[in-house]
Amino acid sequence: MGQEGAAKEKAAKENRVLTGVHFMQGNYAVVEGALAAGCNFFAGYPITPANEISEGMSKRLPAVGGVFLQGEDELCSINAVAGASLAGAKAMTATASAGYDYFQEGLEYGVAVEAPMVIVDVQRCRGENFATQADIMQVHWGPAGDHEMVVLAPSSVQELFDFTVRAFNLAEEYRTPVIVLSETTIALMRERLVIPEEDKIPVVNRRWTSKTPETYLPFEAEEWGVPDFAGLGRGYHTIYSINPHDEKGSIEWDPDVFQRLYTRIPAKISKHREKISTVQHYRMDDAKTALVAYGSEVRPCLDAMTMLREGGKKVGVLKLDVPWPFPEEAVSDLGKRMDLVVTVEMNTGKYAGEIERACSGRCRTGRVTKNRGLIHSPEEILEALECMGEVS
Amino acid sequence: MTAAPQINPLRKYVREDRMPHFFCPGCGCGQVLSSFLRGVDALGLDIDKMTAVAGVGCTARIPVYIKMDTLHGVHGRTLAWATGIKLHSPDTKVVVFAGDGDAVSIGGNHFIHAARRNLDVLMIVVNNFNFAMTGGQVAPMTPPGSVTMTTPYGSGEPPFDLCALAVAAGATYVARTATSRIPQMDLAIEKGLKHSGFGVVEVLSQCPTHFGRYALGSASPAKLLDWIEGICVSRERANSMTSEQIEGKLLTGEFVHKSRPIFKGSTFIQESPSDKESAFIEGCPDKKGECRP
Ligand SMILES: Cc1ncc(C[n+]2csc(CCOP(=O)(O)OP(=O)(O)O)c2C)c(N)n1
Ligand code: SF4
Ligand SMILES: [Mg+2]
Numbered sequence: 312m313g314q315e316g317a318a319k320e321k322a323a324k325e326n327r328v329l330t331g332v333h334f335m336q337g338n339y340a341v342v343e344g345a346l347a348a349g350c351n352f353f354a355g356y357p358i359t360p361a362n363e364i365s366e367g368m369s370k371r372l373p374a375v376g377g378v379f380l381q382g383e384d385e386l387c388s389i390n391a392v393a394g395a396s397l398a399g400a401k402a403m404t405a406t407a408s409a410g411y412d413y414f415q416e417g418l419e420y421g422v423a424v425e426a427p428m429v430i431v432d433v434q435r436c437r438g439e440n441f442a443t444q445a446d447i448m449q450v451h452w453g454p455a456g457d458h459e460m461v462v463l464a465p466s467s468v469q470e471l472f473d474f475t476v477r478a479f480n481l482a483e484e485y486r487t488p489v490i491v492l493s494e495t496t497i498a499l500m501r502e503r504l505v506i507p508e509e510d511k512i513p514v515v516n517r518r519w520t521s522k523t524p525e526t527y528l529p530f531e532a533e534e535w536g537v538p539d540f541a542g543l544g545r546g547y548h549t550i551y552s553i554n555p556h557d558e559k560g561s562i563e564w565d566p567d568v569f570q571r572l573y574t575r576i577p578a579k580i581s582k583h584r585e586k587i588s589t590v591q592h593y594r595m596d597d598a599k600t601a602l603v604a605y606g607s608e609v610r611p612c613l614d615a616m617t618m619l620r621e622g623g624k625k626v627g628v629l630k631l632d633v634p635w636p637f638p639e640e641a642v643s644d645l646g647k648r649m650d651l652v653v654t655v656e657m658n659t660g661k662y663a664g665e666i667e668r669a670c671s672g673r674c675r676t677g678r679v680t681k682n683r684g685l686i687h688s689p690e691e692i693l694e695a696l697e698c699m700g701e702v703s
Numbered sequence: 704m705t706a707a708p709q710i711n712p713l714r715k716y717v718r719e720d721r722m723p724h725f726f727c728p729g730c731g732c733g734q735v736l737s738s739f740l741r742g743v744d745a746l747g748l749d750i751d752k753m754t755a756v757a758g759v760g761c762t763a764r765i766p767v768y769i770k771m772d773t774l775h776g777v778h779g780r781t782l783a784w785a786t787g788i789k790l791h792s793p794d795t796k797v798v799v800f801a802g803d804g805d806a807v808s809i810g811g812n813h814f815i816h817a818a819r820r821n822l823d824v825l826m827i828v829v830n831n832f833n834f835a836m837t838g839g840q841v842a843p844m845t846p847p848g849s850v851t852m853t854t855p856y857g858s859g860e861p862p863f864d865l866c867a868l869a870v871a872a873g874a875t876y877v878a879r880t881a882t883s884r885i886p887q888m889d890l891a892i893e894k895g896l897k898h899s900g901f902g903v904v905e906v907l908s909q910c911p912t913h914f915g916r917y918a919l920g921s922a923s924p925a926k927l928l929d930w931i932e933g934i935c936v937s938r939e940r941a942n943s944m945t946s947e948q949i950e951g952k953l954l955t956g957e958f959v960h961k962s963r964p965i966f967k968g969s970t971f972i973q974e975s976p977s978d979k980e981s982a983f984i985e986g987c988p989d990k991k992g993e994c995r996p
Binding site for chain 2: 324383391394424550
């Protein structure tokens with residue numbers, strides 16, 4: 312990058328990785344996670360409750376040699392992230408629900424040209440900064456066209472850090488946009504955060520092609536595979552078009568080209584679902600009732616589980632780290648083993664439909680849902696379980 | 704002995720496997736493509752180190768025929784992509800190809816902000832006075848009263864003066880030219896390519912298929928070029944014309960050509976004295992050093 316790059320390196324005044332024990336707000340944990348993963352470009356547009364991410368980035372990123380942009384709107388932020396990514400950056404943007412609406416177009420482009428990007432959505436209620444999980448479907452299905460979205464749902468400040476690192480790594484590994492689905496609850500909460508030593512944090516970097524421009528095909532990959540990257544200004548003459556393109560990157564109107572591309576792009580993620588969509592089991596070994604949750608709702612579920620266990624009830628919790636791609640195996644396994652599977656969500660009941668589909672009538676299912684700007688209390692979960700009848 | 708066939712020296716830049724191109728016969732887009740390549744060639748620019756950015760539309764297909772890294776296919780976001788590319792990779796020369804609709808209808812907000820920031824890209828706006836690819840709808844620069852697909856009773860939409868908009872918003876190289884004036888078009892694009900900072904070259908261009916047929920009742924490229932010539936007045940000539948004579952005309956030539964610090968990000972740590980120099984914002988140039996970026 313010549314002189315500019317050298318100047319930026321010189322400007323690196325602070326450590327990228329703040330190893331140590333902190334008491335930190337969730338939004339700042341996202342900033343530190345991004346930096347630890349190698350983020351060097353951030354663009355954002357003001358919105359509460361995601362503002363501390365921009366604030367943190369504007370201070371920290373220039374101090375480690377990166378670039379901070381306050382876009383003129385979210386369309387600028389998301390598309391600047393796409394452009395920077397294709398130029399080789401590890402790029403991120405962050406917003407809250409209303410701003411996320413504007414991201415669909417840039418995400419559609421990122422999916423199509425296979426640009427690694429990290430997007431943070433701090434979910435909030437329509438027009439107000441209260442807690443909700445109402446974007447759970449939009450973060451998967453928002454953009455037009457066939458795709459499989461990778462969405463990570465942290466439950467704590469520690470996970471906001473850890474999952475942001477992981478989001479960057481997954482974005483690079485699968486050349487795709489990855490969403491960190493945050494919430495007002497954890498984004499504005501302060502908690503203990505442990506940042507490991509730099510060499511203990513796994514970091515995946517861009518897989519640059521080793522081929523010459525003469526032999527390189529920009530969208531050539533194995534079945535369900537991910538193409539190697541050439542980037543811009545290096546003589547590879549790649550067209551990064553949202554339009555249907557063949558392995559050469561040429562825009563083609565051939566049904567077979569459409570089919571190959573539109574099969575590989577979702578499949579490169581769904582075929583690796585078991586690796587990507589990790590889950591955590593809490594006291595599930597002998598459980599007959601499972602509470603299923605993602606994000607901050609995992610917390611009251613764990614409390615409710617402890618209270619029920621004290622009363623001798625065989626209750627466990629299945630925590631979904633990665634709601635999308637849907638952890639099909641882990642959830643359908645519940646259908647086989649449980650008497651009752653209960654989804655706990657902070658919305659009017661969205662993801663619950665997926666859980667019920669995967670259990671496919673092999674056990675009883677229930678939902679504990681509300682959208683009142685507040686997280687569930689453990690007592691509310693207990694009450695709802697009581698209404699559902701026998702919990703063994 | 705027959706002489707060796709003459710091969711256009713610009714062919715080396717063209718993706719021959721993409722031929723024939725998809726432009727209608729007589730379309731101005733091909734002329735802009737050649738003019739751009741003549742500029743690159745004349746200046747000896749290394750096209751390998753450049754990136755083209757295009758949205759959607761007929762104009763946006765121009766770089767798809769050039770052996771050049773290209774971003775393509777989202778309507779109106781060219782400058783947002785370009786901002787990301789330039790901030791991360793300032794040495795990559797970026798040229799944006801945008802239709803009138805792409806540039807200042809859906810992309811209008813990015814346009815004024817890229818100008819304000821003096822983003823270091825050249826934007827070539829092919830103004831064919833309509834949304835061509837979608838069938839010829841009214842666009843922000845359609846002349847008042849024109850019949851288009853969506854203004855069957857004549858357009859009631861007052862048009863933008865794109866160049867005046869660019870100048871007011873802070874662009875540092877702004878010129879208007881036309882496909883009917885090839886040497887002037889070449890000169891404007893070449894100067895734009897040499898410029899560092901936000902450059903806008905508006906090329907008035909013919910879309911015989913849609914604008915020609917709807918607005919002028921003729922699909923003849925020649926008629927359309929004559930019409931464009933008829934509405935063009937050079938800035939110099941305009942000086943000796945009355946305001947009634949200039950009414951409804953479009954001035955051609957250069958409107959601004961100046962230097963201003965280029966955009967490096969919303970905030971950055973000032974290291975060298977030259978960084979400091981570039982850190983003050985236009986609007987308070989007298990108080991060097993007191994303004995924060
Ligand atoms: C978001 C979005 N809206 C609308 C379209 C449809 N569309 C395709 S090309 C185009 C306009 C092209 O007009 P212009 O930018 O002037 O380019 P031209 O074809 O005239 O060169 C539109 C509106 C689209 N592709 N994407
Ligand atoms: S529709 Fe108009 S602008 Fe598009 S290729 Fe045809 S003539 Fe050119
Ligand atoms: Mg047009």
